[in-house]
Amino acid sequence: MLVPMPAHAADPATIFAVKCGSCHTYGKGEKVGPDLKGVTDRRSRTWLAAWIRSSERTIKSGDSVAMSLFKKYKQERMPDQNFSPAEIAALIDFLAAGGPVEVDRVRPRHASTATAADVAVGRGLFFGTVTPSTGGASCAACHMVREGASSMQGTFGGDLTHAYTRFQDAALSVVIRRPCFPRVGTMLTAEETFAVKAFLRYVDGQDAARPATKVPR
Structure with a gap:
């Protein structure tokens, strides 16, 4: 209990x-x-x-x-x-x-150790400009984040802008890595999971007006 x-x-x-x-x-x-x-x-x-x-x-x-x-x-x-x-x-x-x-x-690497390059890879994986090694749809096929003044991509799966605050570091790694619709049957690698988590930490901090590393484009 x-x-x-x-x-x-x-x-x-x-x-x-x-x-x-x-x-x-x-x-x-x-x-x-x-x-x-x-x-x-x-x-x-x-x-x-x-x-x-x-x-x-x-x-x-x-x-x-x-x-x-x-x-x-x-x-x-x-x-x-x-x-x-x-x-x-x-x-x-x-x-x-x-x-x-x-x-x-899993004992994942903490997102606070991410570099700007890690965050950029995570952004690509989230929006689909970088293809996951196991294939499948991007996060943005279903989810959105608020980056800067804009809200971007899908809403079917909910807003992940504050996913890092909501789940915290270790639990968020588990949530990101597990197979989900429409990525059924596929899992992100540990490195890809870390990159997406790093991007979500960046977005969360940016939305809360905290200092954040600039993401390379």
């Missing part, structure tokens, strides 16, 4: 390690509560968000899944959380992307 945490929540990888890990595992079996590997396949995002926010309210609503879990785990209620909707969404995305297993396995 999760432990309440203050409003200034950390990235989803830290949230899981510090606030979920005492009662849950990811792929290592049941603990005080259920193993969370595959939970995003078993439950809808809407249900998970409601459960994370307030398991007690979900149980009291008469939800059959909630009541079954409550009974199975010795009527131990998971404490209600003060996470923001964005924090809950990031945590669910983190679990869907492979959770702590992937973060521990």
Whole structure:
């Protein structure tokens, strides 16, 4: 069961390690509560968000899944959380992307070490002027970012301007690297993942009016 945490929540990888890990595992079996590997396949995002926010309210609503879990785990209620909707969404995305297993396995290079050339490669991969080694569509086929005064490219998959702030460094590497539609069945390499992450960090900082390295064109 999760432990309440203050409003200034950390990235989803830290949230899981510090606030979920005492009662849950990811792929290592049941603990005080259920193993969370595959939970995003078993439950809808809407249900998970409601459960994370307030398991007690979900149980009291008469939800059959909630009541079954409550009974199975010795009527131990998971404490209600003060996470923001964005924090809950990031945590669910983190679990869907492979959770702590992937973060521990990859141990990605931190985007703060990127050069201007790395950021430029990431920009090319994002907008499709650089082709990923495994093929597939560019990020901009579905996603947009705000760079400078402009909003560019697709909106089907949502705005990634502040993806770096939302996910933080390690978890964002996992999210970027996993196969997604329409890049089904393909994965970016570690180097390509790093470059895209570096670009998203640059865009995030630029949008927040923080100093940023100029991107070579």
